[in-house]
Amino acid sequence: xxxxxxxxxxxxxxxxxxxxxxxxxxxxxxxxxxxxxxxxxxxxxxxxxxxxxxxxxxxxxxxxxxxxxxxxxxxxxxxxxxxxxxxxxxxxxxxxxxxxxxxxxxxxxxxxxxxxxxxxxxxxxxxxxxxxxxxxxxxxxxxxxxxxxxxxxxxxxxxxxxxxxxxxxxxxxxxxxxxxxxxxxxxxxxxxxxxxxxxxxxxxxxxxxxxxxxxxxxxxxxxxxxxxxxxxxxxxxxxxxxxxxxxxxxxxxxxxxxxxxxxxxxxxxxxxxxxxxxxxxxxxxxxxxxxxxxxxxxxxxxxxxxxxxxxxxxxxxxxxxxxxxxxxxxxxxxxxxxxxxxxxxxxxxxxxxxxxxxxxxxxxxxxxxxxxxxxxxxxxxxxxxxxxxxxxxxxxxxxxxxxxxxxxxxxxxxxxxxxxxxxx
Ligand code: SAH
Numbered sequence: 001x002x003x004x005x006x007x008x009x010x011x012x013x014x015x016x017x018x019x020x021x022x023x024x025x026x027x028x029x030x031x032x033x034x035x036x037x038x039x040x041x042x043x044x045x046x047x048x049x050x051x052x053x054x055x056x057x058x059x060x061x062x063x064x065x066x067x068x069x070x071x072x073x074x075x076x077x078x079x080x081x082x083x084x085x086x087x088x089x090x091x092x093x094x095x096x097x098x099x100x101x102x103x104x105x106x107x108x109x110x111x112x113x114x115x116x117x118x119x120x121x122x123x124x125x126x127x128x129x130x131x132x133x134x135x136x137x138x139x140x141x142x143x144x145x146x147x148x149x150x151x152x153x154x155x156x157x158x159x160x161x162x163x164x165x166x167x168x169x170x171x172x173x174x175x176x177x178x179x180x181x182x183x184x185x186x187x188x189x190x191x192x193x194x195x196x197x198x199x200x201x202x203x204x205x206x207x208x209x210x211x212x213x214x215x216x217x218x219x220x221x222x223x224x225x226x227x228x229x230x231x232x233x234x235x236x237x238x239x240x241x242x243x244x245x246x247x248x249x250x251x252x253x254x255x256x257x258x259x260x261x262x263x264x265x266x267x268x269x270x271x272x273x274x275x276x277x278x279x280x281x282x283x284x285x286x287x288x289x290x291x292x293x294x295x296x297x298x299x300x301x302x303x304x305x306x307x308x309x310x311x312x313x314x315x316x317x318x319x320x321x322x323x324x325x326x327x328x329x330x331x332x333x334x335x336x337x338x339x340x341x342x343x344x345x346x347x348x349x350x351x352x353x354x355x356x357x358x359x360x361x362x363x364x365x366x367x368x369x370x371x372x373x374x375x376x377x378x379x380x381x382x383x384x385x386x387x388x389x390x391x392x393x394x395x396x397x398x399x400x401x402x403x404x405x406x407x408x409x410x411x412x413x414x415x416x417x418x419x420x421x422x423x424x
Pocket of ligand 1: 158162163207210212245246311
């Protein structure tokens with residue numbers, strides 16, 4: 001396993017793992033198994049109201065020679081009315097509005113496109129960040145909730161071979177305000193009835209868009225606090241309605257636990273045995289199944305919140321009955337059957353990959369085995385797959401080099417060999 005250690009890598013012979021471009025729209029994929037723990041870019045977006053706590057906003061407003069209560073008014077506009085438009089700030093003196101907007105609401109995201117699927121119930125947004133990189137969010141309307149799947153990084157350095165985002169490498173981390181803007185703008189459109197299905201409001205957030213949220217720990221933790229904080233400090237969403245999904249960065253999970261960040265934790269396990277998980281989720285070579293399950297169990301024990309275990313069912317790779325049984329055994333060994341909920345999801349095929357979803361009968365058997373062991377399990381839906389908007393299909397910009405394609409094909413052969421061996 002290799003990793004880039006230079007934040008601005010240069011392509012060169014003998015150093016294929018660094019053959020990536022930092023130019024937007026010209027990315028090439030990571031080499032198989034390569035983890036990229038540092039972004040290629042350091043671009044820092046302008047400071048924004050949503051980066052600050054209410055107390056910090058008051059101090060910043062007072063620094064401009066304005067009374068502190070203006071901070072609260074601005075916060076109401078942002079977190080309750082979802083607006084940053086100077087014309088909407090009618091309770092603020094007209095001659096100060098533009099100055100306040102320039103200081104607190106610099107434009108961070110612009111909508112490049114919006115695609116619709118599932119008869120309008122699913123919408124995929126492509127956003128451009130102020131310095132060029134693109135990220136995506138997916139809005140899913142259900143009868144009882146509106147879920148927004150958000151991105152925490154432009155690209156991702158975790159390189160899981162079945163995930164499109166995993167192939168693009170990490171361009172840069174998003175700031176708190178860049179993550180929250182995805183929520184604010186979706187809410188703005190929903191509240192104005194601009195999306196199919198009529199007026200509404202985002203009720204659930206999942207960090208299942210682009211990026212590994214816990215590799216961007218501080219901004220993501222602050223985002224969660226802000227999503228949860230009552231208006232007008234934040235959006236006032238319940239912790240149960242905010243899900244952080246991770247490849248399993250165990251130390252960061254422990255930090256979440258210690259800081260009591262108000263979220264539901266989801267762990268992308270995808271294999272119960274280290275031999276296969278090392279291939280499917282390369283960070284497993286740093287934090288193995290045992291270690292991530294330990295950290296997840298501590299999270300449950302401390303917060304009382306059940307942990308979700310994500311498991312993409314890949315045909316003939318990780319979907320065998322013996323792996324379902326091993327998964328049940330390992331989860332139960334940590335603390336019984338009550339502390340987790342397993343979410344198998346049929347693999348959303350990624351362009352250019354030969355891997356596909358498990359046979360429905362195999363999927364059914366997998367779930368049955370978990371249930372026979374007393375574990376609750378429900379198949380997750382695959383909304384938006386026809387617009388490449390489903391889990392693992394988000395790749396705003398990626399170009400794969402021929403060399404990397406060959407490497408990737410070699411890796412696929414290796415994973416298949418590992419998959420065929422009995423799990424220990
Ligand atoms: N980095 C985080 C969040 C990213 S994606 C994580 O790994 O958890 C959210 C979920 O989609 C993860 O469980 C991820 O493993 C899963 N996923 C990725 N590619 C997928 C695909 N092609 N089909 C189905 N699920 C996929």
